[in-house]
Amino acid sequence: MKCRCSRRCKGADGIGDCMKRELTITTAAIDEAALVSKRVMSHGMGAAVYFAGVVRDSEDGVAIRAIEYEAFEKMARHQFELILQEIEKRWPVESVRLVHRIGVVRVNEASLWVEIIAPHRGEALAACEFLIDEMKRTVPIWKKPVA
Amino acid sequence: MTVKVSFYSYFKELAGVAAAAESLPAGATLGELHDRLMERFPKLAPMRKSTLLAVGVDYQPRSCVLKEGDEVSLFPPVQGG
Numbered sequence: 001m002k003c004r005c006s007r008r009c010k011g012a013d014g015i016g017d018c019m020k021r022e023l024t025i026t027t028a029a030i031d032e033a034a035l036v037s038k039r040v041m042s043h044g045m046g047a048a049v050y051f052a053g054v055v056r057d058s059e060d061g062v063a064i065r066a067i068e069y070e071a072f073e074k075m076a077r078h079q080f081e082l083i084l085q086e087i088e089k090r091w092p093v094e095s096v097r098l099v100h101r102i103g104v105v106r107v108n109e110a111s112l113w114v115e116i117i118a119p120h121r122g123e124a125l126a127a128c129e130f131l132i133d134e135m136k137r138t139v140p141i142w143k144k145p146v147a
Numbered sequence: 148m149t150v151k152v153s154f155y156s157y158f159k160e161l162a163g164v165a166a167a168a169e170s171l172p173a174g175a176t177l178g179e180l181h182d183r184l185m186e187r188f189p190k191l192a193p194m195r196k197s198t199l200l201a202v203g204v205d206y207q208p209r210s211c212v213l214k215e216g217d218e219v220s221l222f223p224p225v226q227g228g
Contacts, residue, residue, distance in 0.1 A: 072155050072222065100228075136225065141226065142155065
């Protein structure tokens with residue numbers, strides 16, 4: 001199978017200049033410091049953009065203790081992959097790491113963590129915004145407030 | 148033919164089940180299945196227009212022709228993040 005990336009990648013089977021991706025859907029707490037400490041950037045990269053989505057203490061004006069996330073995980077992984085493929089076509093992103101929690105996530109804890117590495121901030125920020133916007137449109141994950 | 152139907156999020160509560168099987172005539176479409184499910188699970192009917200429909204792991208239009216053994220999922224708008 002030839003690489004599908006649009007960056008004149010010479011490799012096949014996803015090996016070459018292809019965008020690296022790491023997708024984790026987990027019930028475990030997101031350890032942001034540990035994730036950042038594992039950052040890998042090649043020397044041509046100048047931007048590492050991070051986004052953390054954190055559970056607020058209210059939902060529609062009502063106080064809550066947590067949010068319970070549910071995923072249709074097999075489809076969620078596939079839909080995330082479609083978004084990543086689109087990012088790969090649109091921007092010269094070197095890597096994307098994404099962690100989404102499922103299960104009960106307490107107030108002030110991260111439910112989502114994203115890292116985008118690209119040569120410049122413009123494309124990294126644009127790719128990050130696109131990823132989150134598309135996730136909220138297509139990835140089958142739902143939330144239920146816990147009072 | 149028979150297809151497997153799964154419900155997610157609060158659709159499970161409204162349907163009263165997480166999954167069900169539905170028998171359909173050959174050549175039936177996803178839209179026809181959806182209409183049939185709205186009759187079988189009437190509490191889902193008010194969400195008819197906002198319901199998202201998938202076959203396997205891909206969204207599909209109502210015109211999608213189903214086949215034996217397809218796994219169909221119904222769920223409300225997604226809310227990740």
